[in-house]
Amino acid sequence: MSTTENASGAESSAITAGLHPSSGESVAPAPRRGVGWALLASELSVLFRRRRTIALLAALAAIPILIAVAIRLSSSTRAGRGPAFLDQITQNGLFVGVAALVVAIPLFLPLTIGVVAGDTIAGEASHGTLRYLLMAPAGRARLLLVKFAGAAAFCVAAALTVVVAGTLIGALLFPVGPVPLLSGDTVSVGEALLRFLAIAAFVAISMLGMSAIGLFFSTLTSVPVGAMATTIAFAVASQILDALPQVAWLHPWLFSHQWLGFADLLRQPISWQTFGDNAVLQAGYVVVFGALALARFLTKDVLS
Amino acid sequence: MTRRWTKWVPALAIPAVVIVGAVMVPLQAGAAGDLPDKTPQQLLEFAASSKVDALSGTLEQTSNLGLPDLSSITSSMSGSGASGASGEDVSQALDLVTGSHTARVFIDGSDARMQVMDQLAERDIVASPDGVWFYDSDKQSAVHLTGSAQKKAADLTAPTPQTIANSVLGKIGDTARVTVGKDGSVAGRPAYKLVVTPKDADTLIGFISLSIDADTGLALAAQVNAKGSSDPAFKLAFTQVTLAAPDASLFDFTPPAGTDVTEKALPASGGSGEHAKGERAAGIATVGTGWSTVAVVPAAQVPADVLSSPMLKSVTTAVTGGRLISTALVNVLIADDGRVLVGSVTPDRLLAAAAGS
Known part of the structure; x- marks a missing residue:
């Protein structure tokens, strides 16, 4: 991380901190709620204006673009080779986004989520801005909630980036037509796009559990890299465990278990079962690690 | 100090509640209902009289045959020229028998469709009086069987608990002991349990238990235990089922463009x-x-x-x-x-x- 970025991050957070006391109508009738929303708004604008966030999203957008360009330049791909959906791209460009998700979900997407979620509290602490944020009358619990909302917003942005960039580059480089589903039925382009949006929602929800884990680790340390690395290591470990048949009993409990379950949205009729199961699983992780993060953050001595 | 400690209480209590809830809810779902008693004979007749001809549901199959993973044997041959097809057929058959699978089934009278849901792929069997489609999304290939018009389409799909029940009930005669087990619940529906224990000394089958829907007599689950084993070696059960006619468009199958289609005609x-x-x-x-x-x-x-x-x-x-x-x-x-x-x-x-x- 460059010094300029550090500087800008610190500066924007400082602005954030400075903003709250002055932003509310100083003798406001309901100042606390207003403070929460203002805090969220400034958190989102700081997060998405950050150069690092933009770079992470650009890297995610590069995945479908690389895939599409590589396939366009190479000769025909044989059915059944490579990651799922890759062989269908030449016939229908709309598959680029889905193929990119299959490629990105095991490592690249969790990597970006880990960076953002691990930075939430530890980043502010390392910049020395955490105590300024806590001066705002929002309270620690609300600050934590706002930080988690920011991480969740990044999950949505990350999933949408891959899907939208993939769909656009696919439409640009390859023919577009009615989309064949896994079940062998074919749906119109409009319905396919709706399903891709549902897939983006599925993937965003899939990453919420990991975001909560990252938030918790972020409250434990004031070294953001440590929280990021631990979160990403957790994601990798979870996927390794998920691949071991010896611990099959554990599989339904792993937060990465349903990550590729978005394929159920490409069946006819759509199977919402996995969507629901995944949402419940991720909600469980959010509640558990959210509670741990809250307890840790409420009892933490904030020295920086 | 005490105030600090109390702030950790929710952090410990919430995970505990979530975990206990996550463990208890599935246990509750399978809890026994209290159904009016039936003798084995009554239950056999009730099961045999089942007249469900339209349903859609999700099946889960688990096999624990004590067999090593054979997929590597057969997949290594699948690329080997002309004889590859037979190797692939064997591979598919072995996979269906040895692995664990989730499949959706849709049945409406003479139409049936089964979708074996693999990760990022799907294998479909669509059977109607006009013919049968086998579609494999992974290989993007389809086989179209025609000429089997007289056959009941549902028989052509992979087994459901009902087809297993039919073949077991047909075999019983006086070759097996039939008892009624503890009432339970399958796919959220109260069910009787029919336990069939073969008397034959040479067979490896210990007992077969069939879960019979208390309302309709439909078989909702079938489970086969090997002799001397308390864990099922094979289990096929609905995890979700609706007894209503599925959307008719599901049985109208056209393989997508670019699919490798093989036409096969069956002898009449x-x-x-x-x-x-x-x-x-x-x-x-x-x-x-x-x-x-x-x-x-x-x-x-x-x-x-x-x-x-x-x-x-x-x-x-x-x-x-x-x-x-x-x-x-x-x-x-x-x-x-x-x-x-x-x-x-x-x-x-x-x-x-x-x-x-």
């Missing part, structure tokens, strides 16, 4: 089901009756590349007269003369059958 004279048809076509003979029936596949029908695979050698054990693949429920003997004998019977019984015929 069909048997009573796929199994009977398969036996007739392949010249498979049977030895014995009832639970200890042994199927004998003539040497000519056995794909040579399967037998010559070195991996197959590693999962078989040498016995006098051939090589044996032993699983919890089924034994397979590859006789020295190339015949393959299959049955839910002890190895001795298989060897006797090989020597006898």
Whole structure:
């Protein structure tokens, strides 16, 4: 991380901190709620204006673009080779986004989520801005909630980036037509796009559990890299465990278990079962690690 | 200090509540209902009188046959030229028997569709009086069978608990002891449990339990335990089921553009089901009756590349007269003369059958 970025991050957070006391109508009738929303708004604008966030999203957008360009330049791909959906791209460009998700979900997407979620509290602490944020009358619990909302917003942005960039580059480089589903039925382009949006929602929800884990680790340390690395290591470990048949009993409990379950949205009729199961699983992780993060953050001595 | 400590209480209590809830809810779901008692005979008649001809549901199949993963044997052959197709067929069949699967089933009268949901892929069987489609999204290939018009389409899809129940109920006669087990709940529906214990000493089957829907008599789950084992070796159960006619458009299948389609015509004279048809076509003979029936596949029908695979050698054990693949429920003997004998019977019984015929 460059010094300029550090500087800008610190500066924007400082602005954030400075903003709250002055932003509310100083003798406001309901100042606390207003403070929460203002805090969220400034958190989102700081997060998405950050150069690092933009770079992470650009890297995610590069995945479908690389895939599409590589396939366009190479000769025909044989059915059944490579990651799922890759062989269908030449016939229908709309598959680029889905193929990119299959490629990105095991490592690249969790990597970006880990960076953002691990930075939430530890980043502010390392910049020395955490105590300024806590001066705002929002309270620690609300600050934590706002930080988690920011991480969740990044999950949505990350999933949408891959899907939208993939769909656009696919439409640009390859023919577009009615989309064949896994079940062998074919749906119109409009319905396919709706399903891709549902897939983006599925993937965003899939990453919420990991975001909560990252938030918790972020409250434990004031070294953001440590929280990021631990979160990403957790994601990798979870996927390794998920691949071991010896611990099959554990599989339904792993937060990465349903990550590729978005394929159920490409069946006819759509199977919402996995969507629901995944949402419940991720909600469980959010509640558990959210509670741990809250307890840790409420009892933490904030020295920086 | 105490105030700090209390702030950790929710952090510990919430995970505890979530975990206890996550463990308890599935247990509750399978809890026994209290159904009016039925004698075994009444339950048999009730099951036999079931008239459900439209449903959609999700099936879950688990197999624990004590068999090593054979997919590597067969997939290594799938690329081997002209004989590859047979290897692939064997691979698919083995996969369906040995693995765990989730499938959706849609049945409406003479139309049926089964979707085996693999990760990022799907295998479909769409059967209607006009013909049967087999579609594999991974290979982007489809097979279209026509000419089987007289056959009931549902018989052509992979087994459901009901087809297993039908074949078990047809076999019972006085060859098995029938008891009624503890009432339970399958896919959220209260169900009776019918336990069939074969009397035959030679069979490997310990008992078969069928969950019979208390409302309609439909079989909701089938489970086979090997002799002396309390864990099921094979289980097929609905996890979700709706007894309403599915959307008719599901049975109207057209493979997507770019699919590799193979057209196959079946001989018009069909048997009573796929199994009977398969036996007739392949010249498979049977030895014995009832639970200890042994199927004998003539040497000519056995794909040579399967037998010559070195991996197959590693999962078989040498016995006098051939090589044996032993699983919890089924034994397979590859006789020295190339015949393959299959049955839910002890190895001795298989060897006797090989020597006898």
